[in-house]
Amino acid sequence: MKPVTLITGASAGIGAELARVFAAHGHELFLVARRADRLNALADAIAASGRPRPVVLTADLEKRDAAAALAAELSSRGLEPSFVVNNAGFGLSGSAAALSRDEQLGMIDLNVRVLTELSLTFIDSLARNRGGILNVASIAAFLPGPGMAVYYASKAFVLSFSEALHQELSGRGIRVTALCPGPVETEFQARSGMTLPAVAKIFELPSRRVAEIGYDALMRGQRVAIVGLGNRIAVAIMRFIPNALLLRMVDRRMGGANQS
Numbered sequence: 254m255k256p257v258t259l260i261t262g263a264s265a266g267i268g269a270e271l272a273r274v275f276a277a278h279g280h281e282l283f284l285v286a287r288r289a290d291r292l293n294a295l296a297d298a299i300a301a302s303g304r305p306r307p308v309v310l311t312a313d314l315e316k317r318d319a320a321a322a323l324a325a326e327l328s329s330r331g332l333e334p335s336f337v338v339n340n341a342g343f344g345l346s347g348s349a350a351a352l353s354r355d356e357q358l359g360m361i362d363l364n365v366r367v368l369t370e371l372s373l374t375f376i377d378s379l380a381r382n383r384g385g386i387l388n389v390a391s392i393a394a395f396l397p398g399p400g401m402a403v404y405y406a407s408k409a410f411v412l413s414f415s416e417a418l419h420q421e422l423s424g425r426g427i428r429v430t431a432l433c434p435g436p437v438e439t440e441f442q443a444r445s446g447m448t449l450p451a452v453a454k455i456f457e458l459p460s461r462r463v464a465e466i467g468y469d470a471l472m473r474g475q476r477v478a479i480v481g482l483g484n485r486i487a488v489a490i491m492r493f494i495p496n497a498l499l500l501r502m503v504d505r506r507m508g509g510a511n512q513s
């Protein structure tokens with residue numbers, strides 16, 4: 254079986270940059286997202302840079318059978334993951350009670366369920382290849398997020414799960430890293446129905462830089478990588494702020510809880 258790096262959500266934003274960074278370091282890629290045109294354009298660009306053309310697979314990872322279908326596709330092509338990058342994810346802004354329940358459950362399917370399944374499905378081949386798992390969490394993982402409640406909770410899961418997996422799999426030579434970016438201007442904002450506030454600009458980093466930091470952290474075997482000094486300071490300060498105050502500070506809903 255030929256080793257490849259599996260990257261989900263590679264058609265845009267941080268995932269597309271992760272694909273470029275892994276390719277630049279000589280990894281052969283297996284890229285997954287729903288938009289075939291975007292994936293193919295990226296695969297062509299990587300091939301044009303002199304690297305092997307990534308294999309692309311269009312799949313909706315919110316679907317229950319997505320991970321099994323993906324594993325079958327890899328195996329039918331004689332491929333096995335040496336690295337798994339669980340990057341696909343989205344958020345939704347608004348009060349959890351008012352947002353679509355189906356969409357929020359779909360977010361859990363993508364941000365949590367398929368990430369868990371893909372982290373666990375390929376452990377034997379990750380061990381064989383002395384590879385690893387890069388799970389894209391967020392600085393949202395470090396606090397509850399009224400106004401994006403399910404999203405923040407999903408990222409808290411990703412962080413907790415990845416840290417525990419880092420410990421559990423270290424004996425098998427598998428690296429596991431939780432990558433925690435702060436604000437990054439991508440399609441994420443439009444999809445989640447939010448705009449970055451002016452203050453977020455202080456903490457913002459380009460998606461390329463985020464991808465490079467994630468790659469280096471994974472290769473070093475770092476457990477958690479909070480991206481950027483500003484975000485690291487913000488996370489450190491947050492630990493000293495009582496949750497009751499933090500909840501009011503981060504509440505994204507216009508008009509407060511009684512307006513939802």
Ligand SMILES: NC(=O)c1ccc[n+]([C@@H]2O[C@H](COP(=O)([O-])OP(=O)(O)OC[C@H]3O[C@@H](n4cnc5c(N)ncnc54)[C@H](OP(=O)(O)O)[C@@H]3O)[C@@H](O)[C@H]2O)c1
Nearest residue numbers: 262264265266267286287288314341342391437439440441
């Ligand atoms: N941008 C930020 O400020 C920020 C901050 C912290 C963490 N993050 C995290 O970083 C990760 C990447 O986000 P991004 O900012 O790069 O967002 P993005 O530009 O919206 O990209 C999201 C990627 O996920 C894919 N995706 C979405 N739904 C999918 C589905 N059902 N099945 C398969 N693929 C799907 C999208 O591809 P298709 O639409 O083609 O399927 C796209 O490639 C996410 O996990 C996000 O939570 C982002």
